[in-house]
Amino acid sequence: MSEPRSPSRSFSDLVEIMAILRRECPWDRQQTHESIKDLMVEEIYEAIEAIDNDDPVELRKELGDLLLHVVFHTEIAREAGRFEIGDVIYGIQEKLIRRHPHVFADTRADDTSAVIRNWEDLKMKEKERNSVLQGVPDTLPALIKAQRMQDKAAAVGFDWKTWEEAWPKLAEEIEEFRIAAQEGDENQKAMEFGDLLFSLVNVGRLAGLNSEDCLRLTNRKFKQRFQYIEEVLGAQGRQLKEATLEEMDAIWKEAKKHLESGS
Secondary structure (H helix, E strand, O other), X not given: OOOOOOOOOOHHHHHHHHHHHHHHOHHHHXXXXXXXXXXXXXXXXXXXXXXXXXXXXXXXHHHHHHHHHHHHHHHHHHHOOOOOHHHHHHHHHHHHHHHOHHHHOOOOOOOHHHHHHHHHHHHHHHHOOOOHHHHOOOOOOHHHHHHHHHHHHHHOOOOOOOHHHHHHHHHHHHHHHHHHHHHOOXXXXXXXXXXXXXXXXXXXXHOOOOHHHHHHHHHHHHHHHHHHHHXXXXXXXXXHHHOOHHHHHHHHHHHHHHHHHOO
8 A cells, every 4th residue: 555645746746646556556457558548538528528618627627637548558558568658758749849840940831831731741751651641540530530631631732722612512412412312222322421521521621610619519509409498398397208399499499599698
């Protein structure tokens, strides 16, 4: 049993605490990279939620949870003789210096576009990739992956200049999905709907929007309004299944006014 201790602001203390937990806590001791990887993903989304809520107190806590996962994975690797925290810190510093030659060397980059082009060129050379899309992980959520692939294609010039130029393609995909939906072929319908979503992401991206952020905000708005319906019906002693669509729609419209006014 380790001696009682108090928290500090020291990064090395955090690393030491994680090492102690790996030795002395049954749960921490049995974890592997595989067993905690989904927990790390969950923490990332909780941090994103704190950002969306503009909640600095919660964001501080969630960033701490993310930092814990960095230390946790590194301790597992250290025990296996693969790498340690100093290697992680050195590696990211080395990459930042190497990937920013316009800051730490004599390469010119006068705007953001030039920085992105230089970054992608360096990644292609360093990793000996045959495609600019190889760096987009297959495990990304599909909406985020669509936007990242479009970003990377745009960085090498494969892009429309404005969302207005991309709009006819979106209109074309809408019509193709409508026809596929009417014809009823499930495979074709799925393919055309995917094309429609991809084009919609592209139009949003060119308009300066992040599709994942936009849909997440809409999901939150839907949740708030739907829960308002549940609350109103609950106050009446009724369940959703006891209300008609017309009744629920009327409460939905009331929810829009109520929630948007902040009352």
